[in-house]
Amino acid sequence: MGLLDGRVAVVTGAAQGIGLEIARTFVREGARLVIADVNDEAGAKAQDELGGAGVARYVRCDVRDSAAVRSATEIAEDAFGPLGVFVNNAGMTRDSTMRKMSEQDFDDVVAVHLKGAWNGTRVAADRMREHGAGAIVNISSISGKVGMVGQTNYSAAKAGIVGLTKAAAKEVAFRGVRVNAVQPGLVRTPMTEAMPERIWEQKMADIPMGRAGEPSEIASVVLFLASDLSSYMTGAVLEVTGGRLM
Numbered sequence: 001m002g003l004l005d006g007r008v009a010v011v012t013g014a015a016q017g018i019g020l021e022i023a024r025t026f027v028r029e030g031a032r033l034v035i036a037d038v039n040d041e042a043g044a045k046a047q048d049e050l051g052g053a054g055v056a057r058y059v060r061c062d063v064r065d066s067a068a069v070r071s072a073t074e075i076a077e078d079a080f081g082p083l084g085v086f087v088n089n090a091g092m093t094r095d096s097t098m099r100k101m102s103e104q105d106f107d108d109v110v111a112v113h114l115k116g117a118w119n120g121t122r123v124a125a126d127r128m129r130e131h132g133a134g135a136i137v138n139i140s141s142i143s144g145k146v147g148m149v150g151q152t153n154y155s156a157a158k159a160g161i162v163g164l165t166k167a168a169a170k171e172v173a174f175r176g177v178r179v180n181a182v183q184p185g186l187v188r189t190p191m192t193e194a195m196p197e198r199i200w201e202q203k204m205a206d207i208p209m210g211r212a213g214e215p216s217e218i219a220s221v222v223l224f225l226a227s228d229l230s231s232y233m234t235g236a237v238l239e240v241t242g243g244r245l246m
């Protein structure tokens, strides 16, 4: 018996990194899902790795576009059945100090993370309230709790996701829909591997557990929030950081 046997999920940004690991974990636990991403090559590879379109179907979906998010969700329901889980994980960074940051870099990061998570939460909640059950998991960041230099755009968006999670949780709880968030710390993925070694070392120095997290260590907490193990939790924000910035 898997924790998500028979459940239908959408995971945004699941073509690589943390999202792909979440998709792997969900499939292992019995879910079928849509990989919603904009990276066609990685998406197709992820679909093959996870067992093909009958188990995990790649759908091109820019989370900034509400119609695309709605369509990816409809594809999931047509292919697999009523939506039970939606993970808002898609993301990217455009770091620089506020003095040098362009308005475009601010707008783009807020659009992908905050508007993207709002699009996903809204569409998923619409479907789930009809079914009377569902779990939405939003990927924030510890950057949204403490604010990071060079990330006024990203920190603002990730803090915004906390407000979105709590407000949405209050709106849909009476319909059996739960909305929770995870704040990862430093996790080794293509996103963080692009950071200079000097920045890695600064971040590592702040981690009581003395190491970066693995994508699987985020995915297992997302699984907990997506499954009935967390049936009495909504509006919660779980830090998964090895103790960093607690």
Ligand SMILES: NC(=O)c1ccc[n+]([C@@H]2O[C@H](COP(=O)([O-])OP(=O)(O)OC[C@H]3O[C@@H](n4cnc5c(N)ncnc54)[C@H](O)[C@@H]3O)[C@@H](O)[C@H]2O)c1
Pocket (backbone or CB within 6 Å): 012, 013, 014, 015, 016, 017, 018, 019, 036, 037, 038, 039, 042, 061, 062, 063, 064, 088, 089, 090, 091, 092, 112, 139, 140, 141, 142, 183, 184, 185, 186, 187, 188, 189, 190, 191, 192
């Ligand atoms: N890696 C970390 O240390 C860390 C820490 C805290 C939070 N996070 C968050 O975890 C999530 C996953 O990060 P990751 O490290 O796996 O990053 P990643 O860059 O490895 O993967 C992000 C995925 O999102 C997709 N994506 C980007 N823009 C998109 C869009 N507009 N529509 C749909 N898909 C889009 C990318 O194609 C990619 O597949 C992000 O929300 C990130 O902010 C990561």
